Amino acid sequence: MTDNNGIVLKMENITKIFPGVIALEDVSIELYKGEVLGILGENGAGKSTLIKILAGNYIKDSGSIYVDGQKFEIKSPSEAMASGIRVIYQELNTLNNLSVAENIFIGEQLVKGPFKIVDWKAMTKKAGEILGSLNVALDPNSVIGDLSISEKQIVEIAKAISKDAKILVMDEPTAALSEEETQSLFKIIATLKSRGVSIIYISHRLKEIFQITDRVVVLRDGKKVESIKTKDTNANELVTLMVGRDIKEMYPKREVPIGNTVMEVKNLTADGFKDISFKLKKGEILGIFGLLGSGRTSLVKALFGANKVKSGEILINGKKVDIKSPKMARDEKIGLVPLDRKVEGLALHLGVKENITLANIEDLGKGFLIKKQLENKKAQMWIEEMGIKTPTMDQEVNSLSGGNQQKVVLAKWLESGSKIIILNEPTRGIDVGAKIEIYKLMQNLCEKGSAVIMISSELPEILSIADRILVMSKGKMTAEYSRKEASEENLLQSACI
């Protein structure tokens, strides 16, 4: 794109600070009319913070934003929308009980007559026109809940353009899409582009970046490291820019001798997955890869007793176990570092100390009472051992950075003596430095004789850290790869079966 097309959006010297983390530091980006701008960066690089500021969900600490050359303070999502900025999040915001047409016109239903009665006919017709203009055949009357994730996404896009979006932000739009669905999304993006809509496209899939974007901005640790035309760069250069260090340093991998089988799962079936079998060995990091909706989270919840198992069996150290609750899983020395640590992992308004001992309150004293000194000693030990950065052990865990919160969750399970640690997306939303620490901690555990199951949708991570990778798709296990066999291509392929 050339300058004479004009700058639609300019974000200048944007800074946003959270307790313990500088999420964005002095980041400036420009977006031209009809351009697809890729924003690239590791988890925790600041991509989502930048988007949330643009969408009005976060308020920047400093810097300025210009839309069409006009300085513009975005204070709320509705203000962002009013100025033509639309964000399509990874977790879609569709209303599942309503129809496609209703979703497209939500909040601004078409009305007729003096009493402003909803004009269903006009809405259906107009929705059909919008969908048609995107070259998609989708019935405006179908109920959203029955649609696939990619179709829901299309509805979100239709909703955005029905309100004359000038700037469309897409946050990891292909995370849950198959190859075919991805290609049809790209066709829609091309259509929008030809109409002069500017698109910010966030992804960490390099292949897509090269296929769809005109220009790329790379963020790392909250700073902008490069802005470059896509045709002037290559994958290697982008990876180096993104990671900012040697890939070996980013994903430290130590060889740990693999021991006996500690956990065996045979034909396990529950809600969300079917007929899963695998073995987990001492000292091993077993990766599970799958797209959104592949059943990976249901699987680990079932292993942990939080999802009801319908059939199949689990053996721990060769002994059949019947895990009916997280309490029983804990007693079998299984620990779960869950997907959403704030909702499932931590009591946010309690202190670091209380969270570390949360899964092992029973051992805080002999009788009914808590022995405070014992608890302090335990907490102190884990804070040092895990390198948790906190002013005091009584600090509310809420105010810690994501990486330190994750260490607290991990410490909780180590304190309860877990030997099998299941981590669901352990490095989601934490900065690069903390990620490396988490990887190192995982390997320390393996060296000490534990076994680790790691679910990850981040390809470079799972490829570098896991000893063995299972791939899930639509609730079934579709492949198993050793570290040597696995590659980005075959993992994605097996995940889209």
Added chain:
Amino acid sequence: MPEIKASSVEPGKKAKISNTGILFIVLVVLFALFSYVGRPFFFSTLNLVPMLNNLSFIGIIAAVLTMVMVSGDIDFSIGGNIGLTACLVALLLSKGLPGWLVVIIALCGGAIMGAFNGFLATVIGVNSIIATIGTMFIWRGIGYTLSNGESMLAMNPVIDYIGRGFLFKVIPFPIVIFIVVFVITYVIMNLSKWGRRIYAIGTNPMASYLSGINVKKVKFVGFLLCGITASLGGLILTSLSAVGMPQHGQGLELVIISGIVLGGTALGGGKGQILGTLAGILILSVLYNFLTIMNVYYFYIQIVQGSVLVLVVATYEIRQSRALKRV
């Protein structure tokens, strides 16, 4: 700039400590003020002993209900429980049962009522607000049925002692019960493993469950204890008035919950202190007592009580949002 550093290190902590502290300061100031303005009657055993007796049955229920509320639930059926217990006690006494047996049966009745609430809220999963509003009507309705809607005399040496007896001939027995219940609940909430579980569940039930805590069990026991304590309160009230009638305890749930909330317990769970509850109900009682002996019209007393509650809770919210802004 050491001050800035201190507040940035521990956001929220400062406000949390002083909320209960401030309440006790307010209490002492009010007490001193009332003693002076209301002299000589306010600060006399003739006034204070009945006040404390009345406070005792409200206080023990408030203490145990605080545990339920910190775990994220609530029990509206306590007033109905009192009414039912009062009628049950009077009815059993009229049948000639011995006093000690009546006490045991009454407390077992409370346990059954509490267990039923707990069953609804944990096993079935009914929201505890709805469940206990429902049982509130049921308990009181049973009370009316047992008593035929009439008040019955309830006199018996054992029952009399509960509300009107004196330990070592000086300490009114309800106050003994009051102190014992507060010490026990304080130890549970602040020093025990079980109390830790209650706070954890109130702060995040999902994370607690996924950390191996038996959430339903802890919540169930809370309701059970609340039922037992409410019927103990019913026994005290019956003894104090020497009458069992189904109207006993009517509207008391709101007074008790006001006191608890005044003491800093959050309705959503996770936040609350036994000492805060103690201060909260003391303030409400002292205020009510003072206004009554000053012959303030009952209508106005209600306005004052309501205003105090709204004012204090608004203050908490303001302090809270200020503490958040510092982050």
